[in-house]
Amino acid sequence: MIALFLRDLKLSIRAGGGAMIGVLFFMTVVAVIPFGVGPDLNLLARIGPAILWIGALLASLLGLDRLFQAEREDGSLDLMLMQETPLLVTVFVKCAAHWAATGLPLVIAAPLLGLFMNMDELAIGATMLTLLVGTPAITFIGAVGAAVAVSLPRGGLLVSILVLPLAIPVLIFGVSAVYAAIEDPAPFLPPLMILMAITLFFAVIGPVAAAAALRHASD
Amino acid sequence: MRLLAEGLSARRGEDLIFNDISFALGAGEALVVTGPNGSGKSTLLRVLAGLLMAEKGSLKLENGPPEMRHPSELSHYLGHRNAMKRELTVAENLSFWKNFMGDSPGGSGRDLVEAVEAVGLPGIAHLPFGYLSAGQQRRMAMAKLLVAYRPIWILDEPTAALDAGADKLFAGLVNAHLDQGGIVVAATHQPLGLDRIQELRMTGFAGVDGGLWHDA
Amino acid sequence: MSENSLAIRKFSDLANPTRFLALADRMLPWLAALTALFFVVGLWLSFTTEGDYQQGETVRIMYVHVPAAWLSMMCYSVMALAALGTLVWRHPLADVSSRAAAPIGACFTFLALVTGSLWGKPMWGAWWVWDARLTSVFVLFLMYLGLMALNRAMDDPARSSRVSAVLVLVGFVNIPIIKFSVEWWNTLHQPASVLRLDGPTIDPEFLRPLVVMAIAFTLLFFTLHIAAMRNEIWRRRVTSLRRQAARSAGREA
Amino acid sequence: MMSHAAYVFASYGIAILTVVSLCLWVIADGRARQRELRELEASGVRRRSAEVSSGETR
Numbered sequence A: 001m002i003a004l005f006l007r008d009l010k011l012s013i014r015a016g017g018g019a020m021i022g023v024l025f026f027m028t029v030v031a032v033i034p035f036g037v038g039p040d041l042n043l044l045a046r047i048g049p050a051i052l053w054i055g056a057l058l059a060s061l062l063g064l065d066r067l068f069q070a071e072r073e074d075g076s077l078d079l080m081l082m083q084e085t086p087l088l089v090t091v092f093v094k095c096a097a098h099w100a101a102t103g104l105p106l107v108i109a110a111p112l113l114g115l116f117m118n119m120d121e122l123a124i125g126a127t128m129l130t131l132l133v134g135t136p137a138i139t140f141i142g143a144v145g146a147a148v149a150v151s152l153p154r155g156g157l158l159v160s161i162l163v164l165p166l167a168i169p170v171l172i173f174g175v176s177a178v179y180a181a182i183e184d185p186a187p188f189l190p191p192l193m194i195l196m197a198i199t200l201f202f203a204v205i206g207p208v209a210a211a212a213a214l215r216h217a218s219d
Numbered sequence B: 001m002r003l004l005a006e007g008l009s010a011r012r013g014e015d016l017i018f019n020d021i022s023f024a025l026g027a028g029e030a031l032v033v034t035g036p037n038g039s040g041k042s043t044l045l046r047v048l049a050g051l052l053m054a055e056k057g058s059l060k061l062e063n064g065p066p067e068m069r070h071p072s073e074l075s076h077y078l079g080h081r082n083a084m085k086r087e088l089t090v091a092e093n094l095s096f097w098k099n100f101m102g103d104s105p106g107g108s109g110r111d112l113v114e115a116v117e118a119v120g121l122p123g124i125a126h127l128p129f130g131y132l133s134a135g136q137q138r139r140m141a142m143a144k145l146l147v148a149y150r151p152i153w154i155l156d157e158p159t160a161a162l163d164a165g166a167d168k169l170f171a172g173l174v175n176a177h178l179d180q181g182g183i184v185v186a187a188t189h190q191p192l193g194l195d196r197i198q199e200l201r202m203t204g205f206a207g208v209d210g211g212l213w214h215d216a
Numbered sequence C: 001m002s003e004n005s006l007a008i009r010k011f012s013d014l015a016n017p018t019r020f021l022a023l024a025d026r027m028l029p030w031l032a033a034l035t036a037l038f039f040v041v042g043l044w045l046s047f048t049t050e051g052d053y054q055q056g057e058t059v060r061i062m063y064v065h066v067p068a069a070w071l072s073m074m075c076y077s078v079m080a081l082a083a084l085g086t087l088v089w090r091h092p093l094a095d096v097s098s099r100a101a102a103p104i105g106a107c108f109t110f111l112a113l114v115t116g117s118l119w120g121k122p123m124w125g126a127w128w129v130w131d132a133r134l135t136s137v138f139v140l141f142l143m144y145l146g147l148m149a150l151n152r153a154m155d156d157p158a159r160s161s162r163v164s165a166v167l168v169l170v171g172f173v174n175i176p177i178i179k180f181s182v183e184w185w186n187t188l189h190q191p192a193s194v195l196r197l198d199g200p201t202i203d204p205e206f207l208r209p210l211v212v213m214a215i216a217f218t219l220l221f222f223t224l225h226i227a228a229m230r231n232e233i234w235r236r237r238v239t240s241l242r243r244q245a246a247r248s249a250g251r252e253a
Numbered sequence D: 001m002m003s004h005a006a007y008v009f010a011s012y013g014i015a016i017l018t019v020v021s022l023c024l025w026v027i028a029d030g031r032a033r034q035r036e037l038r039e040l041e042a043s044g045v046r047r048r049s050a051e052v053s054s055g056e057t058r
Helices: A002-013 A018-037 A041-062 A066-073 A076-082 A087-116 A121-148 A155-182 A189-217 B041-048 B090-101 B112-118 B134-147 B164-179 C002-013 C016-048 C059-089 C092-124 C132-153 C157-171 C174-184 C204-252 D002-042
Strands: B002-012 B015-026 B030-034 B056-062 B075-078 B152-156 B183-187 B197-201
Touching: A002 A087, A002 B090, A018 A041, A018 A087, A018 C132, A041 A087, A041 A121, A041 A155, A066 A076, A066 A087, A066 A121, A076 A087, A076 A189, A076 B075, A076 B090, A087 A121, A087 A189, A121 A155, A121 A189, A155 A189, B002 B041, B015 B030, B015 B041, B015 B056, B015 B183, B015 B197, B030 B041, B041 B152, B041 B183, B075 B134, B090 B112, B090 B134, B112 B134, B134 B164, B152 B164, B164 B183, C016 C059, C016 C092, C016 C204, C059 C092, C059 C132, C059 C157, C059 C174, C059 C204, C059 D002, C092 C132, C092 C157, C092 C204, C092 D002, C132 C157, C132 C174, C204 D002
Parallel strands: B030 B183, B030 B197, B075 B152, B152 B183
Antiparallel strands: B002 B015, B002 B056
16 A cells, blocks of 8 residues: 555656646646735735635646546556455545645645735644645545546546535635634634544545445446 | 356446356466457456456356455456556556555465566666557566466456567466466457467357347 | 657767767866855855945845846746747757756746845835736746746657747746836836946945855856756656667567 | 844845755756666667667668
């Protein structure tokens, strides 16, 4: 299993550069926002956490459609389906590798973009923490979409359409946790706990559903 | 160890591809599946590999290890595609599959260097897989059969894109596997030059059963 | 296919890369030594001169910030020239030069952005403002990263060189925007004070370390660029040798 | 007026860090490529220009 994790990491770093493109997309999306809403620093500071979250959500969806499609195209998926190791473990490890290659760089890039959004230190820290907790959930939900769309020729867009509605709860609790951290009266912990619960929930449900979809998509 | 298939039939979508196929293979025996294009060779092999559900019939392994759920766990499947990543080197690809698949009980996979030598391409394992020609890629995909031990080999057109010399080399590999008590099921147009083989000729048929949406 | 092999043949027959490698081997030690010398003098000057009465100690940030910003633009201009060389003269070294420059340019742009915001925090009270100069430099940074990603995504240099050259040239419109943004728009960033038609407007006390540091950074850029070009040539040799090894392996067997 | 010294030192620190790591990357990259070239030459692959070939048509 460690072999699979390392292989997927290597693949994302090697030619193709999936990891870097995600971060680049994130930065570009966030950099475009001030042109749309205007360079009012107070406004940017207020909407900053939400912008960062939406940017991270879109960026982490970017490479997801290739998660299983690449494996299917070269026949590796067949071999993975045949093994003694349960498919859902394989899916889980693949998700973990995908998150480490695309989600983690987003979390690391978030503080830099937070400065661009004129957010203060507390807001940046809270955004980073919630992204760290929340982005794995997006990957796990996305895995289901990727598995469903695995045999479709143009699955990329479809994956986004399938996954975005499911990712809304993650977005809601992620952003509300950040605002709870900034604005005093609201407590920070409950939304963060709910976010963690969502991530754990999808960490279980996602691989199970994705494995089931992959079994039936193999043809 | 005995691989038993009884009355297998399979569908792809609505179409019934084949019906009522039975065979029994003991240790050290090979089954060569022949037949024209579209007669269902690949479909049969995918059913044997557990990648497609059989419509009817059963697939059993007698005297296999007790904790096994499906014969596919003891099988290698070499399909039309090589299951290797172009971006990674051959050695990285092979060592990944060696680690990921592990060995089935009753044998152990060969060393990477040995396996690459056995397919006649020593010294280029450090190259990215994508740099190799189609024939070389196919041979490296066969090296994958050697690095992790599996008693059953399911091979779909294994010698496509191979020249005559490589053909012979491959026949040697299959024979060595059979000598060790392995089982081989191969679909091929070419004669593999194997002894100890049974042949299954698939003819393909058109619509004995029109499917769910027609009156039978 | 024929065009591809023609390019390879030109690449090896012109022997330019080989000559370049020999030249680089001879030049690099001298360039590196000269760079180090200028950096020692520049750093010494920038810490011994007086602080500005208005900006205080933070004026010392300028001695890093201005050369880095200047280089971020010069590096892109070098890349644009190289892209022209790729498209017009099809010179094989041009693509090597353009590819090697991208990561270096990205680093200098990053440096300009970071030192700029470290200066902006005490002076303007914000790490970042979305003004024309800052934004256009940030766009330049994103362009460098995008070019690097593009170069990585296409592993066949023969095909990707033309494509990335076109992109570099299209992106060059950003350079005059950066240069003149402080004049065209009313921005927070101060206008140019060194490179002006009517001579520099800043005090010689600050100009001396600035010029020395700018020379040091420029030398550093050329040193790194030549070394990176050498690496890129080696990388391509490794690739072609590997392909050759793959081809010959089948023939021997 | 030493209140902003932290910003000055931070910017010089980051500058030195960036430049040094860029230099180290370039050097390490060069070393790795040279090692690969040596390995390839050790395994008997030679450059086309150095090859006395009779069958090369391309």
